[in-house]
Structure formats: structure tokens, C-alpha cells
Amino acid sequence: MTLPRESWPKSVTITPLTSPPDVTLNPPGSKSITNRALLCAALAQGSSTVSGVLLADDTEAMLHSVQGLGAGLDLDRDRCRAVVQGRDPRTDHSAVTLQARSSGTTSRFVLPVAAVRAGRTTVDGTEQLRARPFGPLLDALRGLGGRLEGSGPAADRLPVQAAGGAVGGEVCVPGHLSSQFLSGLLMAAPLMEKGLHLTLSSPLVSVPYVTMTMAVMEAFGVQATREDDGSFRVSPQAYQAANFTIEPDASAASYLFGAAAISGGRVTVEGLGTGALQGDLEFVRVLEQMGATVTMTATSTTVQGPSVLRGVDIDMRDISDTAQTLAAVAVFADRPTRVRGIGFIRAKETDRIGAVVTELRRAGIDAVEHDDGFTVNPGRPVPTAFETYDDHRMAMSLALLGLKVPGVVVLDPQCVSKTYPNFFDDLARVGK
Numbered sequence: 503m504t505l506p507r508e509s510w511p512k513s514v515t516i517t518p519l520t521s522p523p524d525v526t527l528n529p530p531g532s533k534s535i536t537n538r539a540l541l542c543a544a545l546a547q548g549s550s551t552v553s554g555v556l557l558a559d560d561t562e563a564m565l566h567s568v569q570g571l572g573a574g575l576d577l578d579r580d581r582c583r584a585v586v587q588g589r590d591p592r593t594d595h596s597a598v599t600l601q602a603r604s605s606g607t608t609s610r611f612v613l614p615v616a617a618v619r620a621g622r623t624t625v626d627g628t629e630q631l632r633a634r635p636f637g638p639l640l641d642a643l644r645g646l647g648g649r650l651e652g653s654g655p656a657a658d659r660l661p662v663q664a665a666g667g668a669v670g671g672e673v674c675v676p677g678h679l680s681s682q683f684l685s686g687l688l689m690a691a692p693l694m695e696k697g698l699h700l701t702l703s704s705p706l707v708s709v710p711y712v713t714m715t716m717a718v719m720e721a722f723g724v725q726a727t728r729e730d731d732g733s734f735r736v737s738p739q740a741y742q743a744a745n746f747t748i749e750p751d752a753s754a755a756s757y758l759f760g761a762a763a764i765s766g767g768r769v770t771v772e773g774l775g776t777g778a779l780q781g782d783l784e785f786v787r788v789l790e791q792m793g794a795t796v797t798m799t800a801t802s803t804t805v806q807g808p809s810v811l812r813g814v815d816i817d818m819r820d821i822s823d824t825a826q827t828l829a830a831v832a833v834f835a836d837r838p839t840r841v842r843g844i845g846f847i848r849a850k851e852t853d854r855i856g857a858v859v860t861e862l863r864r865a866g867i868d869a870v871e872h873d874d875g876f877t878v879n880p881g882r883p884v885p886t887a888f889e890t891y892d893d894h895r896m897a898m899s900l901a902l903l904g905l906k907v908p909g910v911v912v913l914d915p916q917c918v919s920k921t922y923p924n925f926f927d928d929l930a931r932v933g934k
């Protein structure tokens with residue numbers, strides 16, 4: 503269902519499964535890798551071909567932004583392939599506005615580039631994005647010489663105006679709020695005169711995303727290194743054009759794997775296997791702990807749901823985009839599930855801990871909120887029209903309940919277009 507946002511229905515009713523699924527599915531390209539590859543290609547000398555690009559709100563935001571940054575773009579939407587002609591932002595004196603929509607990654611990745619760009623750059627987004635934290639990133643960029651100021655009601659939020667100036671050097675950033683600050687700084691660092699030496703003032707969450715950042719940078723010819731003391735170092739370097747292929751989105755795949763887990767069926771996702779770049783593929787190991795059988799090859803991952811699903815006690819700080827998926831799966835386990843380490847997801851599209859607990863409780867499930875996560879006590883959900891809080895992951899997670907019980911309605915389903923516009927079509931395929 504790839505529809506313009508305003509053409510979406512007001513709700514989608516989920517059809518329960520009539521038998522355990524046995525399907526092979528191909529979710530779209532990874533949002534996180536798409537947004538890194540597009541940016542690195544836009545900063546590179548020469549023409550890059552990026553294949554397997556996700557076409558969704560968050561990546562449309564980056565596609566728009568790289569053009570704003572002066573890159574040439576030839577996009578083949580049918581083939582999900584982008585040819586990007588890079589442009590050095592340090593030689594571009596034009597004034598531009600970059601609309602990051604609701605995309606945390608786009609905004610946190612382009613702000614550091616705006617801080618090295620010659621011309622004036624305004625970075626803005628939706629009200630939802632304006633409510634999310636940017637302070638540590640703005641402080642870090644100012645510490646590196648960047649001229650940035652908040653031009654809205656709050657100085658440490660979007661919209662932000664940048665006027666270059668970041669020469670690099672030493673910087674210290676907190677790691678406990680979002681890894682995106684770090685990824686953004688690392689990607690812009692090769693363009694900084696003095697490079698970057700970055701230390702963390704608090705433990706890093708979402709660590710695999712930083713590893714992904716370094717891997718994508720390397721594919722575009724630049725090195726970022728992690729030192730023995732845990733700090734990061736990047737010297738001034740030039741990005742090189744590359745041909746780069748993006749694997750399917752592992753966070754999107756979590757809903758499909760979750761469907762297998764709760765139904766005792768089998769779901770295979772192609773294109774995600776042992777060499778995958780995305781930490782969120784580790785979600786299948788959580789399902790394995792719950793009793794599912796996981797088979798991974800170099801090019802695919804299969805989850806076979808168990809006859810009895812076990813509740814787990816687990817820290818999800820590195821794979822927090824799959825925490826809501828687990829909340830939905832946990833409803834059908836044989837004992838409670840406790841999720842820890844994810845207090846920071848209260849500052850994502852919505853307060854994800856509060857939202858998922860509220861909605862599960864409305865469905866008659868005894869879910870409990872904690873500062874750092876939640877507990878789900880299993881039960882039988884009653885028919886419920888779920889609110890989705892303009893959060894794609896609320897919609898996609900709660901939809902799973904509808905595969906098991908009748909009467910599950912997902913309200914404002916268009917929010918899935920942030921990362922997975924065809925989600926409801928793929929979910930319906932699970933039932934075929």
C-alpha cells in the first residue's frame with residue numbers, strides 16, 4: 503500500500519491467521535544503511551551507485567537533503583537505485599533549508615555536515631522531530647568551531663541554523679541518549695580540517711549503529727577507528743565514490759519474525775544473513791531464547807516458532823527499535839517478559855515505553871512501565887482499536903496481536919510509511 507499519506511484509510515483491521523505461516527518475504531532496504539550510504543555518496547568525489555535503497559518518509563528526507571547539500575541525484579524508483587554525484591559542501595556558498603521530516607537519522611546526520619558547509623544551512627523537521635533532543639550534538643559541533651544556533655522557541659532543538667566553521671579537534675559527547683549524535687559527527691569528521699577525536703562522557707546505547715556507520719564510511723573510502731580507550735578517531739580524508747548495495751531492513755524484519763514466533767509458523771527473510779550489518783538482526787536471538795528455532799545462512803534468516811513461547815528477561819539497549827516488537831510477542835509467552843536498558847526510547851517518535859504499556863493495558867494485558875523498560879505479563883488480548891502515537895513501530899508491533907486474536911484495529915496506519923510503506927501488504931502475505 504504505497505499511498506500518499508493523505509490517501510491512507512483511518513484504520514486497518516488485521517485478519518487473524520488461520521494456520522501457521524510458511525512464507526519467504528523480502529522487506530525493503532534498511533533505513534539506517536540507506537541514510538548513511540546516501541550521505542557518504544553525497545560527500546564523495548565522483549558518481550556512486552546505491553542499490554536496494556529504501557523509499558519511505560525517512561529516506562525521502564535524506565534524498566531531499568543530499569540534493570540540498572548540492573549532490574546530483576538520479577533516482578530509479580522502480581529499481582530502488584540511486585546514482586549520486588557527490589559535491590564538497592565546503593565549496594558550496596548557497597543558502598539552503600533541509601527538511602528532515604520526522605527522521606532522527608537524517609537530522610542528526612546532516613547537522614554536522616551543515617557545520618562544515620560554506621553556505622548557511624537551516625535544518626528543520628516536523629513538530630515530532632522538533633520535540634526530540636539535539637542539545638548534545640549542537641554543543642559538540644560548537645565545541646569543534648561550528649556556528650550553529652537554534653532559531654525556534656528552544657535553543658537546543660530544531661530548527662537550527664548553521665553557518666559552517668567546524669574545524670574539528672577534541673570533543674566529548676554523551677552516549678546514553680542516542681548513538682545518532684556520534685554517527686553524525688563521525689560521518690562529517692573526514693571533512694574537518696583537524697579531523698576528530700571523540701570521547702564519550704556516558705555509556706553508549708545502540709552500539710551496533712556506530713559499527714554500521716564506520717563500515718559504511720569505509721565502503722566509501724574513509725577510515726574511522728575505535729581506540730583501545732573506547733574513543734573514536736577520524737583524520738581528514740576524502741570520501742570516494744562507490745557502488746554500494748543495501749541489505750533489507752532488520753528492524754522491519756522483526757515484525758515478520760515475530761509473526762512466526764507467536765504462531766508456531768515459519769518465516770524466512772531473504773537478503774539478511776550471517777554477514778548482515780544491522781544489529782537489529784540479533785532480535786532473532788531473543789526469539790531463540792524464547793524457544794524459536796533460528797536458521798541463518800549467508801543470505802537468509804529463518805525463524806520457526808515454538809509450540810511454547812518462553813518469557814525472557816533481557817537488556818535491549820543495543821536493539822531498542824525491536825523492543826515494541828518484543829512487547830507484542832511477549833503477550834503470547836508462558837511467563838512474564840522484562841525488558842531493561844531502554845529508558846532512552848522515551849525520546850524517540852513518542853515515549854515508546856509509556857505508549858506500548860498504555861496500549862497493551864487497553865487490550866486487557868497486564869503490562870507494567872519501569873524507568874528503564876517494561877514488563878509484559880502474558881494474557882489474551884480483547885478486541886481493541888490501537889492508538890499508534892504517530893509511531894510506525896507502535897503500529898507494526900501492535901498489528902501482530904491481530905494475527906492471533908480477532909478484532910484488532912490499527913488506527914492511523916499511515917505512520918508506517920516512515921520506514922515500511924508496504925508493511926500491511928507484507929503482513930497479509932504472512933497469512934497466505
Ligand SMILES: O=C(O)C1=C[C@@H](OP(=O)(O)O)[C@@H](O)[C@H](O)C1
Nearest residue numbers: 534607680681682685708711823
Ligand atoms: O543510527 C541509526 O540509524 C539509528 C540509531 C538508533 O537510534 P538511537 O541511537 O537514537 O537509539 C535507532 O533507534 C534508529 O532507528 C536508527
Ligand SMILES: C=C(OP(=O)(O)O)C(=O)O
Nearest residue numbers: 604605606607823850895
Ligand atoms: C527511532 C527511529 O527512527 P529515527 O530516530 O531515525 O527517527 C526508528 O526508526 O524507530
